Amino acid sequence: MSAKAILSHYKVVDCTVAMAGPFATQRLGDLGADVIKVEPVTGEWQRFASAGGAGRTGINASFLSLNRNKRSLAVNLKTPEGRKIVQQLAASADVFVQNYRNGVAERLGVDYATLSKLNPRLIYVSISGYGATGPYASLPGQDLLLQGLSGSMFSTGNVDDEPVPSGMFVADATTAYCAFEGVLAALLYRERTGEGQLVEVNMLDAMIALQMQEISVTTIGGRSQIRTEENHAHVHIRAPYAVFRTLDSFMIVSMPPLAVLAEVIGEPALAQFQEERDGFPERDSIHRLTSAKLAERTTAEWIAVMRERDIWCGPVHDFEAMLQDPQVLHNGSMVEYDHHTEGRLRTPGFPIRFEKTPASIERGAPLVGEHSREILAEIGYSSEQIQSFLVGDTIAETVIPSATATRA
Template sequence: MNDRTDPDGDAALAGLRVVDLTQVMAGPYCTMILADLGADVIKVENPGGGDQTRHSWGETGEGRDSTAFFALNRNKRSVCLDLKTEQGLADLHDLVRTADIVVHNWRPGVAERLGADYETLSALNPGLIYASVSGFGSSGPYAQRPGYDLIAQGMTGAMSVTGEPGGRPVKNGLPVGDLGAGLLMVGGILAACLYRQRTGRGQCVETSLYEAIIAMSVWESTEYWATGEPPAPLGSANRMSGPYQALRTRDGHLTVGANNQRLWHGLCGALGLEHLAGDPRFATNMDRMDHRDELAALLEERLADDDTAAWVDALLAAGVPAGPILDYAQVLDEDPHVKARGLVREMDHPVAGRVKVLGPPLTLGASPATLRRHPPLIGEHTEEVLAEIRRTAPRAERRGERSGERPGEPARRPDGEEA
């Protein structure tokens, strides 16, 4: 950790500086969590347009950033550097000298072409933690493939177990590869910080969308190794226990988690179906798995007698885990628990005005995550950050001053190569 004075005081990660070379989702999600926890995250963007999500769906108006960008980039500062010029690369190198962590989500090989690879940057800053999030990792036959959540879900088996039995392949409704990789990288970075605290040494940390989804396939891999058969989609049902699934009621659906014998008997009692508890088709968990469809039909026949809210109340009163299935309007606008936990927040933005964002999902009693900065305008902090690094980076080590290169001189790399 650098010894800089940090304006965020007692935040958990105060004093850590992160150079954020990422865009779109997996990388920005990782760096936003670090920023929420107090790290000084400096988002380095191409002056030609910046992060792709600035121009994505949900735009707030002509010339303004999109709401998609707002979702992933609060608490950061934005700096515009053209890494394809000598001056832009020199400024990046100076910035890295003041940093603790660099995060990028370029395809393997791009960092080397730009002069922003681990070997180059760690020579400037030996304690540097260098984090790489990609589609498939830096090695293996898929390394050069583009990293998209949909593609990774299909190639990891996730889509083969999602959806209803016999239906078309369906991706998870949430981008589990992107977000999972971002979350894993947060853990990897913090582990590397603890290692550096003990040893003084930095290191390269790597994960990918592909590895994140496979890492989450704990039940599916277990079923395959135990049975020798590839798992199939089960809709909302659980492949290890039941009933643990969504069921239809008179006015909608609810979820129920009667995944052990005690809860199974509680469910039967709450629904007035005590006779099912003694039915040999449903006597044990394995029996209920073998007769899953029959059981669901019998439960839904009873649940059709009343509304979701009434059944949820009855099941909870009997100690059986249950809940309604809500849409996002009901969750974000109406749910009292979302309000109580502060999971929807508002921030003032200099162009868009008052904007809504999801609140930090972590609660730290002594050093809480906070919302300190609006999602930055492109290049909003360029002069501020460059002034900081010019005060702190050793002048003799600045690439341009050392070599006599002219500011803005094109860097030497093959024509037409893009990050």
């Protein structure tokens, strides 16, 4: 990694799978940390799982998207030698991240109590679905389950339909950012004190915290989630606040002054409503009047006239349209880089800009055990010992041919 990268002198041991953990550690890698992905000798399961029927790649697109800027150590943690290797790795690391099921870290000898004795400066991050203790501690923490349990799913959709889940893995992504923030805060504390510590993040608390405003409307304001007959976008926002069908596609209209909207779309009945008095209790009526008029013209036509009057509005992109959006292109939101076996990849970049210490992509997602040999050499193992580990199935490696094939 570049010496200018903000985390270039930190080593992270990444014992995570799926999304929340790998997404968090990839963020650290984007900022220059040396992230060592510890995975089974057969590779993390997500390397091989399908992702939306995506073709082209030999490695699952999800894995590629969550594991760039990492090195892979393929090691069998069920063997004494494998456990010793990872313990020795943690002894020289700054951060250790795991999202094992409760009890697994202890069984494998990589729990906080064990590793903190070897390295008191270690920042140990434990990611779980519901927390380390409690009635749900042993339950699987999967994204959709957490959307339902946290109350977020009940905030969209109409009263006669099923609650509507997010179109993205919002619980995983939110938890990943909480873990990322936790590492940075703990590193800052260690810089001041020299002390490592345990950092615990769980998906349930992350999703609850994400809904700071929504939940507070209930706990402080005493208002429950009142769903509408129409597909209103949020249970606590006045109308119109929704996606509307136009003559050719869809568009969003967000909390406009009703008198102005009445004039712009040519629906005088909207002018009888006042935002603060009627905007919430009359959401269905306001929505229906707006919806009927917006179906008469195209999205581009409506956006043009609404923006002239400073009405908050916008298109509903699919991914193909989003990738061509002029602001997305201007921001450089997407990045491209080459991978050993998967060719040229295009994925979202790092969303935070630093003037002096920019994020960068130095390598794509590693192959299984691609860096096993070099990582073990760095922590003191000889060539003979490494070779014996390979023969004894304690570790695995993938050797990259000198001339790798590149897919178009």
